[in-house]
Amino acid sequence: MFTYDPGFTSTASCESKITYIDGDAGILLYRGTRLNSSHTGLFSGNLLLLLSSGTPTPAQKKDFDQRVTNHTMVHEQWRGSFRASGANAHPMAVMVASVGALAAFYHDSTDHQ
Numbered sequence: 001m002f003t004y005d006p007g008f009t010s011t012a013s014c015e016s017k018i019t020y021i022d023g024d025a026g027i028l029l030y031r032g033t034r035l036n037s038s039h040t041g042l043f044s045g046n047l048l049l050l051l052s053s054g055t056p057t058p059a060q061k062k063d064f065d066q067r068v069t070n071h072t073m074v075h076e077q078w079r080g081s082f083r084a085s086g087a088n089a090h091p092m093a094v095m096v097a098s099v100g101a102l103a104a105f106y107h108d109s110t111d112h113q
Helices: 043-051 058-070 076-083 091-105
Strands: 019-022 027-030
Touching (some): 043 058, 076 091
């Protein structure tokens, strides 16, 4: 099925058993759960919901939050990749450069031999 909608930028749509979207009503469900519900809470709750096969238990959410928190620290010199960008740089260019720079600081996690 193909839907023409200039705001949809001519992207094909499909029926899904995982997600449900009703843009007019402001509804976005993932595996039956609203992404902005109290079940998911913050960003990490939404992320865990997307990674798992259902709504996580409180214990799973606590464990996931702790693991994410332990891995969110970045090297202080990495901030230099932001300062190296011009004040009028396009945000996507800054993001690409910054994510690429992460490999220079965390090369041990990119050695997949």
